Amino acid sequence: MTPFGGVRTAPRSTALTGVRADVRIVARADGRGGTALPVLDGSGPLAPRRTRGSGAEARVMVVGAMSGPLGGDRFTLSARVEEGARLRLGSAAATLALPGQAPGEARYDVRLDVADGAELHWLPEPLISAAGSDLRVTTRAELAAGARLTLREEQVLGRAGERPGLLTSRLTLRVAGHTVLDQELSCGPGAPAGWDGPAALAGHRAVGQLLVVRPEFAEDPPPARMLGECAAVLPLPGPAALVTALAPDALRLRRVLDEGWALLG
Numbered sequence: 001m002t003p004f005g006g007v008r009t010a011p012r013s014t015a016l017t018g019v020r021a022d023v024r025i026v027a028r029a030d031g032r033g034g035t036a037l038p039v040l041d042g043s044g045p046l047a048p049r050r051t052r053g054s055g056a057e058a059r060v061m062v063v064g065a066m067s068g069p070l071g072g073d074r075f076t077l078s079a080r081v082e083e084g085a086r087l088r089l090g091s092a093a094a095t096l097a098l099p100g101q102a103p104g105e106a107r108y109d110v111r112l113d114v115a116d117g118a119e120l121h122w123l124p125e126p127l128i129s130a131a132g133s134d135l136r137v138t139t140r141a142e143l144a145a146g147a148r149l150t151l152r153e154e155q156v157l158g159r160a161g162e163r164p165g166l167l168t169s170r171l172t173l174r175v176a177g178h179t180v181l182d183q184e185l186s187c188g189p190g191a192p193a194g195w196d197g198p199a200a201l202a203g204h205r206a207v208g209q210l211l212v213v214r215p216e217f218a219e220d221p222p223p224a225r226m227l228g229e230c231a232a233v234l235p236l237p238g239p240a241a242l243v244t245a246l247a248p249d250a251l252r253l254r255r256v257l258d259e260g261w262a263l264l265g
Contacts, residue, residue, distance in 0.1 A: 018072025018102040021046040025077075027058055027118075029084035034058070036085075046075065057086040062124075064092070069135060072102025078111040081118040081147075091124040094156075097165060099132035105166075110139040114147035126154040126206075126250045129188060133165030138172075145176040145239075146215050152257060154208040156250050157187055157201075164188040164205070173211060173240060180238035181211070201246060204230065206253040210243040212264045217241060222264055231256045233263060 021044030030036040035058035042048050045066035051059045062077065069075050081087045097106060114120045129135060143149055153171065157164035166188040173181040185207070187195045194200055201207060221235035231245035243260030247253035 018070065018074060018100065018104075018106070019066065019068060020044050021073070021075045023048050023062055023077040025060060025079040025087070025089065027079070027081045027085040027087040027120075029082065035087060044075075046077070053088075055086075057088055057119075059088045060090075062089070062091045067096070067098060068100070069095070069106035069108055070098050070100025070102065071106055071134060072100055072104050073106040075106075075108040076111075077109070078113075079120065079122070080113040081115060081120045083115040083117050085115075086119045088121040088123070090122075094125045095127045097127065097129050097133040097135040097167065099130070099134075099165070105134040105136050108135065108137045110137075112139070112141040112149070112151070114141070114143045114149055116144040116146040118144075119148040121150045123150070123152045124154075126156050126208075126253075127167075128156045128159060129165045129167040130159055131163045131165055133167075134190070135165065135167050137167070137169045139170070140172045141174070141211075141213075143173070143175045143213055147175070147213065148215070149173075149211065149213040150261070151211040152208070153210075154206065154250060154253055154257070155187075156253075157205045157207075166190040171209070171211070173213070173236075173238075175213065175238050175240065178238065180213075180236050180240050181242065202230075204246040204248055206247040206250050208245050208247075208253045208257050210257045210260055210264075211240065212243075212261070213238075213240040214264075215239050225263075227256055227260055227263075231260065233260050 024041045026039035053059045168186040170184040218239040222241045234242050245256040
């Protein structure tokens with residue numbers, strides 16, 4: 001498997017240092033009611049591909065050609081959505097974190113920049129932490145005051161019948177220069193004690209969140225509410241709301257997050 005659904009067929013000549021991959025995307029209003037993509041670049045095993053859009057929205061899928069991220073790999077994705085543009089960004093398949101020959105953790109860094117009057121949907125497929133892997137994911141979103149964002153993260157701890165690897169995930173949201181959310185979760189062997197206890201995952205193997213930023217939430221925030229026993233909608237101190245959920249598997253996790261998305265409009 002690849003990070004986005006392909007197969008690694010070439011030998012890893014960088015076995016001691018890991019693989020580097022970089023994706024850069026810029027979305028810009030085209031002046032005709034649509035969105036252009038003046039920058040759509042990928043290096044290493046990751047490639048962004050434009051797909052059929054809808055109305056003013058451009059759509060891009062990130063496709064991979066090699067397995068990973070493995071130990072020592074460094075993946076980076078950056079997307080900038082300029083004023084008046086709309087972009088929906090996703091991945092072609094689940095990301096599978098695996099152990100590798102290179103020493104140290106793998107890293108996957110996502111950087112999102114959304115301008116005033118622009119909108120971004122970042123909706124990747126789930127990230128699966130396989131046994132023996134060590135992956136650190138960081139997602140940082142910088143939004144202008146009038147920007148709109150929908151961001152979904154889904155993490156599955158281990159494949160069927162398998163123990164998970166070590167997975168550390170940090171999500172940071174800043175709106176108009178102010179930090180609205182900055183949280184980190186670490187799960188699996190080597191994580192701080194209690195990660196699987198009743199105050200954390202409580203035995204569940206799928207964890208996810210949906211972050212929605214809308215300027216109107218600043219004046220009319222959505223109410224806090226539970227979504228069953230293991231999920232909740234929480235307004236944030238800014239124009240944003242967060243849905244957090246636990247589930248026994250990826251399918252049920254997606255259903256709960258979709259329910260929260262529907263409630264937030």
